[in-house]
Amino acid sequence: MLTKEIPEDQIRKWAEGLAASDRKAFDALFRALYPPLFQYALKITRDRDAAGDVVQDAFVLLWKKRREVDPDRSVRAYLYRSVRNRALNYLRDRKEVADPIDDLLVDESQPADSFMEEEQQEQEQFRQRFYQWINRLPERQREAFELSRFEGLHHHEIAKVMNVSHKTVNNHLTAALSQLREWYDTYQQESRISGS
Amino acid sequence: MKRTSEQNDTYDVLNNFAEEDRPRMKELWELSHRYAPEPEEVISEDEMESALQKVHQRMESSGENGTSILPLWSKWVAAAAAALLLIVSGYLIIPQTVSVPYGEMATLELRDGTRVELNSGSELTFSRAFPYFGRDVSLDGEAFFRVERDDKTEFKVIANDAVVEVTGTDFNVRSWSEEPDRQTEVSVASGSVRLYPSQQRADGVQLTSGMWSRWSPEMERPAEPKEIAEEYISGWRENRFIFDNKPLWKIFREIERRFDIRIQIEEEEIARQSLTTYYNDPQDVRTILEDISRIKGLRYSETANGYRVYR
Structure with a gap:
């Protein structure tokens, strides 16, 4: 989801506070x-309790x-990485590998609200289509793309979360974008044909 | 004006496209940011505060505030400690492996401060106790090492029965267990290293900055070191694609790993042909295949997970 943009220097200040055992900084970062x-x-x-536990664990460990916190390295990236790995471990330990393809997919069968303006409907339709495209991307490309576009992380942070180089992140995003463009072009051509 | 890192990121990505494509890509890039899915389940302020409370409690009880009470010494504690030691030492024996998926590269820093850059599909294995009982690592694939100097403990890379031994220097090792010749190629960017068959240290060669050598198990001793241009040493780190008179099957394997696709070669004979090729920062496989096919008089067609190359 799109978070309120948190300026990088704000996060940095909290990290500095944290390194100096400042509880107020910790609480602010937490909130x-x-x-x-x-x-x-x-x-x-896909489990509320587990999600809460995983995030709380990550913060306890951070404290x-x-x-060892280095304010020059993003604490946000550290937390995302920690949460990601814990959440994946949770899944693994439950031996129930949820298919990530189903995630995030908003229910497609939901009937379009008849009171919706036509334009809005169209937009909603496109939006659903767009999520389907994202889910069709190769796994690692999709993860990088979602972290960038949906979670609003910077590339250096994504590199840390996914444990790959900055260059790899850039490659994944470029590949994802050109693939999306292909689908987007086709979609627009189709809707132009059916719309005329 | 100074760009923010968000703007830099955007610029880095868009810059990979041709000028005329950029506006369209920018549109998608921004659109996808606006389309971030709404939270599926919203958490309330109360829930968050209660989560924070829980975290606070655990922060207190973790004994990190310097006032934890020491347990009374007893033989039970000693027994438990001994058992724990056993478990821990057992754990330390299990080696640790870092493997890089196809289509990616990775950088890691070992505990002695050594930096290792791993090429797509490569695997590095080392002890969990590294570097306390020696600085040995095993490599399957290709890696560039920047070894932290330590004159007391040599750093050793073990690959396909070859050993590369150094004290502190920068060098590249390429050694795939899947390649039939099981060849280990070493090139040095700075400092000096020793390459030798793991059975015969005396049969080794000493390589200095700008030198290259190779050894494979059917050779008695490593090839006489020769000079090599710097870009050949580890062009892959800059995403370059450089092959100097290499058989096509090796080149295609590298493409497979780098781009995470499969290439089928129809005839054995095609696979054995060799080629010299250079790409600065190839973004797509098609261009490369197109060139290779043109030079070698081959054709290619798309398959479900890659390409088929034939005559």
């Missing part, structure tokens, strides 16, 4: 990042390791 991290964990675990 700012708990909601998006919770949604992110929920998307992976334990606060003296």
Whole structure:
């Protein structure tokens, strides 16, 4: 989900506070990042309780390791990575590998609201289509793309979360974008034909 | 004006496209940001505060505030400690492996400060106790090492029965277990390294900056070191694609790993032909295949997961 944009220097200030054992900084960081991290964990675990636990664990560990926090490296990326790995472990331990393809997919069968303006309907239709495209992308491309576009992470942060180089992130995003463009072009051509 | 890192990121991505495509890509890029899905389940302020409470409690009980009470010493504690030691040492014996998926590259820093860049599809294995009982790592694939200097403990890369031994230097090792010749190629960017068959240290060669050598199990000793241009040493790290007189099957394997696709070669004879080729930052496989096919008089067609190359 799209979080309220949190300026990088704000996160950095909190990280500095954290390294100095400042509880106020910790709480502020928690309040700012708990909601998006919770949604992110929920998307992976599909379980509210598990998502809450996973995110809380990540923050407890962050506090334990606060003296090692380097404000020059994004604490946000560290938390996303920690939440991601814990959530995936949770899935693995439950031996129930949820198919990530189903995630995020908003119910397609939902009937279009008849009171919706036609234009709005069209837009809603496109939006659904767009999510389907995202889900069709290769796994790693999709993850990089969602972290960038949906979670609003910077490339250096995505590199850390996915444990790959900055260049790889760039490659994934470029590949994702050109694939999306292909589908987008086809879609627009089709709707032009059917619309005329 | 200084760009924010968000703007930099956008610029980096859009820059990969041809000028005329950029507006369209920018449109999609921005559109997808606006289309971030709404939260499926909203958490209330109360829920968040209660989560914070729980975290606070666990922060107190973790004994991190310096006032944890020492347990009374007893033989039970000693027994438990011994059992724990056993478990921990058992755990330490299990090696740790880092593998890089096809289509990606990875950088890792080992505990001694050594940096390792791994090419697509490569695997690095080392002890969990690294570097306390020696600095040995095993490699299957290709990696560039920037070894932290330590004159007391040599750093060793073990690959396909070959050993590369150094104290502190920058060098590239390429050694795939899947390739039939099981060849290990070493090139040095700075400092010096020793390459030798794992059975015969005395049969090794010493390589210095700008030198290259190779060894495979059917050779008695490594090839006489020769000079090599710097870009050949590890062009892959900059996403370059450089092959100097290499058989097509090796080139195609590298393409498969780099782009995470499969290439079927129809005839054995095609696979054995060799080629010299250079790409600065190839973005798509098609261009490369197109060129290779033209030069070698081959044809190619798309398959479900890649390409088929034939005559």
